[in-house]
Amino acid sequence: MKKTLLVIIITLVSIATFGNELLQEAASRAAEVNESIARLNLPWRAGVPGALSEFAAHGILDLDSIIEKWHGEVELPERMKMDLTKSLFVEQATTRYSQLISALFIYFPYGDVQIPEGSFVQVHTPITNQAFHGTCWAFATVASFESGLLVQKDGFAGEEIYEPWKLQHDTYDLSEQFASFHNIDWDIYIESIYDPLQSDVIIQDDSSDAGGNAIFSTYNSVRYGLPLESDFPYSMFDFNPWILWNPVNNNWEENIIKSTKTVQVYYGDELSWLGYPYEIYNGAIKEAMIKFGSLAVSFRVPADFDYYTEGVYIPTSTTITGGHAVTLVGWLDMAGLKAAFPDLIDPEATSITVNDPFSGLTWEATEFWIIKNSWGDWGWNGYYVVPAVSKQLYEFSANNGFGISPWMIEYNAMYVPIFEEAYAMEDVDFNGDGVVDEKDFDILVEHMYTGSIVYDISIPKDYWVDHEDISRFLLIWNSIID
Amino acid sequence: MKRISFMLVLLAALVLLVTSCFKPPFVVVTLSSNAGSNTVLAGTTITFSWKFETADDFKEVVYKLHINDNILELQTTEYATELVAGNYKVWVEALGKLAIESGFRTFNSNELEFTVGSPSVIFDNTQAAYASKDVTVSWKPVDGLTHTYLYSVDGAAFVETDALKVDLKNLVDGTHFVQVKTKEFNGLPNKYVFKVDTTGPSITIFGSDRYNGGLGDGDFRPFGRYLFASWQFSEPAVKVEIRLRETTEEGYPWITDDWLDWDPTVTGILLNDELVTLYLTEGTFMMPYMLELGHTYLLYVRAYDELGNNKYTYVSFKLEDRYTGEDKPEIFIAPITARPATDEEDGSLVIAVVAPNVKEYIDKIKEYFAPDNTRNGELMYLQNSLLYSQGLTVTQVFFPDFIPDKKNVSNFVDFGDEIVLVRGFVNEPAEIEEVGEVVAFVEFGFGPEMNGQEVSLGLGTDYFIRDGANRTIDGIVVDNFIYGLDLPEIVGAEM
Numbered sequence: 016m017k018k019t020l021l022v023i024i025i026t027l028v029s030i031a032t033f034g035n036e037l038l039q040e041a042a043s044r045a046a047e048v049n050e051s052i053a054r055l056n057l058p059w060r061a062g063v064p065g066a067l068s069e070f071a072a073h074g075i076l077d078l079d080s081i082i083e084k085w086h087g088e089v090e091l092p093e094r095m096k097m098d099l100t101k102s103l104f105v106e107q108a109t110t111r112y113s114q115l116i117s118a119l120f121i122y123f124p125y126g127d128v129q130i131p132e133g134s135f136v137q138v139h140t141p142i143t144n145q146a147f148h149g150t151c152w153a154f155a156t157v158a159s160f161e162s163g164l165l166v167q168k169d170g171f172a173g174e175e176i177y178e179p180w181k182l183q184h185d186t187y188d189l190s191e192q193f194a195s196f197h198n199i200d201w202d203i204y205i206e207s208i209y210d211p212l213q214s215d216v217i218i219q220d221d222s223s224d225a226g227g228n229a230i231f232s233t234y235n236s237v238r239y240g241l242p243l244e245s246d247f248p249y250s251m252f253d254f255n256p257w258i259l260w261n262p263v264n265n266n267w268e269e270n271i272i273k274s275t276k277t278v279q280v281y282y283g284d285e286l287s288w289l290g291y292p293y294e295i296y297n298g299a300i301k302e303a304m305i306k307f308g309s310l311a312v313s314f315r316v317p318a319d320f321d322y323y324t325e326g327v328y329i330p331t332s333t334t335i336t337g338g339h340a341v342t343l344v345g346w347l348d349m350a351g352l353k354a355a356f357p358d359l360i361d362p363e364a365t366s367i368t369v370n371d372p373f374s375g376l377t378w379e380a381t382e383f384w385i386i387k388n389s390w391g392d393w394g395w396n397g398y399y400v401v402p403a404v405s406k407q408l409y410e411f412s413a414n415n416g417f418g419i420s421p422w423m424i425e426y427n428a429m430y431v432p433i434f435e436e437a438y439a440m441e442d443v444d445f446n447g448d449g450v451v452d453e454k455d456f457d458i459l460v461e462h463m464y465t466g467s468i469v470y471d472i473s474i475p476k477d478y479w480v481d482h483e484d485i486s487r488f489l490l491i492w493n494s495i496i497d
Numbered sequence: 498m499k500r501i502s503f504m505l506v507l508l509a510a511l512v513l514l515v516t517s518c519f520k521p522p523f524v525v526v527t528l529s530s531n532a533g534s535n536t537v538l539a540g541t542t543i544t545f546s547w548k549f550e551t552a553d554d555f556k557e558v559v560y561k562l563h564i565n566d567n568i569l570e571l572q573t574t575e576y577a578t579e580l581v582a583g584n585y586k587v588w589v590e591a592l593g594k595l596a597i598e599s600g601f602r603t604f605n606s607n608e609l610e611f612t613v614g615s616p617s618v619i620f621d622n623t624q625a626a627y628a629s630k631d632v633t634v635s636w637k638p639v640d641g642l643t644h645t646y647l648y649s650v651d652g653a654a655f656v657e658t659d660a661l662k663v664d665l666k667n668l669v670d671g672t673h674f675v676q677v678k679t680k681e682f683n684g685l686p687n688k689y690v691f692k693v694d695t696t697g698p699s700i701t702i703f704g705s706d707r708y709n710g711g712l713g714d715g716d717f718r719p720f721g722r723y724l725f726a727s728w729q730f731s732e733p734a735v736k737v738e739i740r741l742r743e744t745t746e747e748g749y750p751w752i753t754d755d756w757l758d759w760d761p762t763v764t765g766i767l768l769n770d771e772l773v774t775l776y777l778t779e780g781t782f783m784m785p786y787m788l789e790l791g792h793t794y795l796l797y798v799r800a801y802d803e804l805g806n807n808k809y810t811y812v813s814f815k816l817e818d819r820y821t822g823e824d825k826p827e828i829f830i831a832p833i834t835a836r837p838a839t840d841e842e843d844g845s846l847v848i849a850v851v852a853p854n855v856k857e858y859i860d861k862i863k864e865y866f867a868p869d870n871t872r873n874g875e876l877m878y879l880q881n882s883l884l885y886s887q888g889l890t891v892t893q894v895f896f897p898d899f900i901p902d903k904k905n906v907s908n909f910v911d912f913g914d915e916i917v918l919v920r921g922f923v924n925e926p927a928e929i930e931e932v933g934e935v936v937a938f939v940e941f942g943f944g945p946e947m948n949g950q951e952v953s954l955g956l957g958t959d960y961f962i963r964d965g966a967n968r969t970i971d972g973i974v975v976d977n978f979i980y981g982l983d984l985p986e987i988v989g990a991e992m
Contacts, residue, residue, distance in 0.1 A: 219721035238971040460908035
């Protein structure tokens with residue numbers, strides 16, 4: 016007994032000693048970041064992430080290994096050109112990536128909701144902790160999924176506030192472990208891009224803890240759905256290089272929730288190059304968030320980001336340490352920003368000057384995204400704030416082909432699930448003969464690939480008649496019969 | 498008596514006079530060098546010096562320095578030179594002229610004997626590595642002289658030998674070295690470093706495995722139709738071969754008859770049940786339907802190093818999906834009929850969009866294949882597009898009944914180069930019992946100018962397969978290859 020006690024004491028002392036070294040290392044790096052922040056006069060502060068104590072308690076003492084796990088989002092080898100620009104893959108062996116994108120809905124603003132002029136926070140679930148796995152992409156996907164359920168199924172709505180934690184709801188707690196288990200096999204994915212006989216990208220599951228991307232996990236939310244966290248609890252510190260299959264309830268499948276499709280807000284920089292106005296892009300993000308829930312977003316991570324504690328994050332250097340997927344839960348205007356960070360923001364300020372070390376551009380930000388992270392006790396109560404691309408910068412990007420930098424969430428696409436069963440059925444008796452039948456079907460098909468308000472019955476609506484409207488028509492017809 | 502005595506005295510005086518006038522001069526010529534020993538390192542400057550010692554009166558002395566057969570006439574008593582390797586005899590011939598004489602007398606010095614040479618050798622071996630455990634290391638002296646040698650193997654004590662080689666036996670794989678120097682000369686030994694490598698590269702094969710090797714029926718079980726197997730070698734491989742065999746209850750038949758000469762720069766293979774690309778040294782080859790779902794195979798990889806050593810290893814793998822190769826749900830196109838155009842009537846090409854196993858796949862109560870929930874609802878919506886060449890015109894589209902006991906609705910939109918085929922299935926009672934696998938027949942017309950021409954046809958990448966909840970049904974394979982098809986020509990009747 017004494018011997019055991021001694022071993023425990025020695026272990027605890029060792030962890031305390033070495034854990035202290037971990038925190039000291041983080042403190043040292045945070046101090047360097049703060050020096051840079053002061054030198055550049057930036058409106059944010061760095062510090063030691065509180066979550067590190069938990070890592071130290073589990074014997075994880077290498078700060079870089081933690082950072083490597085934190086930045087587990089994998090950037091696609093090349094951006095996939097989807098419906099918007101037509102597929103690049105015209106000679107394909109099988110159907111893989113095409114099937115995935117058949118569940119995507121590229122979203123443009125419809126104008127059917129009022130976008131708050133001030134700050135706004137959408138309802139979302141509490142801060143989570145991915146711990147020692149590169150599963151940020153799964154956490155972002157699940158967080159968006161849970162927020163989508165709150166908004167679309169339960170009718171919760173966001174509010175014009177500036178403190179995001181005030182709109183946390185714990186109604187849903189779905190399994191990040193299950194989502195993480197269904198990562199993509201990156202070897203097959205990448206090889207299939209270059210194999211002359213596999214010119215469509217192969218999507219095949221893999222359970223390696225190798226980083227991921229929300230475009231795949233949102234598809235898995237459609238085909239597999241998500242079980243409850245209580246049925247598939249997240250394993251934070253198992254130290255396996257893969258994700259465990261760990262159902263604790265034999266009937267876990269009975270609690271599965273599936274999305275129907277995924278709304279995608281397309282890459283901001285590409286939309287700018289394609290000539291879409293700033294108001295369209297900015298409106299798409301805000302409308303999607305208001306109507307469907309928080310968005311899974313991603314960005315490339317500058318080295319100083321890990322030490323963020325409060326304020327408006329603007330990178331101090333161009334060193335990139337990986338990718339990260341997070342959840343966009345709202346935005347702040349200047350008034351909201353001042354209220355959120357009174358010690359950091361000049362009460363007389365009308366904008367925040369962004370000196371972007373990546374692009375070398377200087378621009379003025381007046382809107383700021385509120386983003387939910389998955390690192391537990393970190394940052395601004397688990398969140399961070401980053402400048403939203405301004406009209407000025409967006410138009411610069413449109414004219415010059417650069418300007419929206421990788422550390423901004425607008426650099427990548429954004430995703431939020433759709434739960435189509437949550438929406439009311441439209442009247443699809445197009446010919447007004449009192450019945451829904453093949454005549455209405457034929458009328459709808461005749462209007463396929465045309466702009467229309469009457470025949471636009473898809474969820475979401477988009478003024479356009481296509482497969483989404485035909486399939487929605489069939490769903491409604493079936494529901495009438497049933 | 499007195500006279501005799503006088504004569505004797507006179508004779509003695511004469512003798513004394515003669516001997517005093519004609520005695521030979523006494524000269525000692527002493528040759529020395531700064532070499533220090535009788536072995537001199539080639540390249541060393543040797544200084545010969547000599548002394549001409551005498552009590553006599555010489556009015557002139559010159560010297561001839563003999564270095565073997567070479568003679569150098571010198572006025573000085575010192576000579577410095579750098580001698581090439583060889584054995585040497587050196588002496589000085591001094592020519593002295595006495596003051597009272599007109600001719601020269603010759604006086605020879607002592608003789609120095611020494612060897613000019615080198616401790617160094619030149620190894621005959623030029624290879625940096627050997628694929629043998631027995632290696633003979635031979636050498637030549639750089640000075641061309643005959644020597645006794647000292648050699649050391651891998652840093653062991655030096656061993657004396659008169660031979661110009663050493664036979665090394667049963668060397669272990671790894672780096673070795675032999676040091677050799679001539680015994681006679683003091684200097685650093687020459688070193689020959691070489692590698693003994695009698696084994697081929699060790700090979701590690703990596704592959705997709707959903708459970709990281711946790712299952713017992715295959716090394717790689719990705720729970721999918723694809724496996725990317727890649728390999729790494731412990732040393733550079735100049736030649737790589739692969740081979741595939743199947744594991745059956747009857748045995749292990751080879752799929753590839755022999756080893757395939759694989760492109761060493763390609764370090765992996767994407768295995769699947771449809772089309773496997775083989776990157777061989779003679780080119781890239783397509784292997785359709787080489788592997789089947791549900792079967793277990795062995796992938797062999799053999800690698801050769803630059804010495805020709807080779808080694809192979811293998812892994813087993815199993816490709817599988819929610820269906821087997823026989824009931825795989827697919828959508829593809831098939832030509833049905835073709836008739837050439839005449840002056841009176843357009844030609845006709847009928848293409849079927851075929852979907853074998855699709856209904857069965859969707860209707861099947863899915864057993865868990867892999868630990869996923871892959872259940873779908875019933876098929877509600879199916880949309881495919883058929884891309885076609887210019888010169889073809891859609892003349893008719895026919896949608897056969899596809900789903901039994903449901904109302905089958907259908908329509909199409911034709912864009913002139915792509916026809917979008919739309920099929921819906923409604924839960925309204927319908928007396929549809931006879932159904933087939935064809936989603937649609939599309940008839941194209943074409944004019945006489947198209948007879949014999951190749952046209953392109955293929956299913957587009959925009960397709961939508963939805964269940965009753967309007968959710969994408971996963972796992973159906975749509976063949977998106979664009980195929981070339983020769984339209985028929987009018988064949989004249991032979992008389």
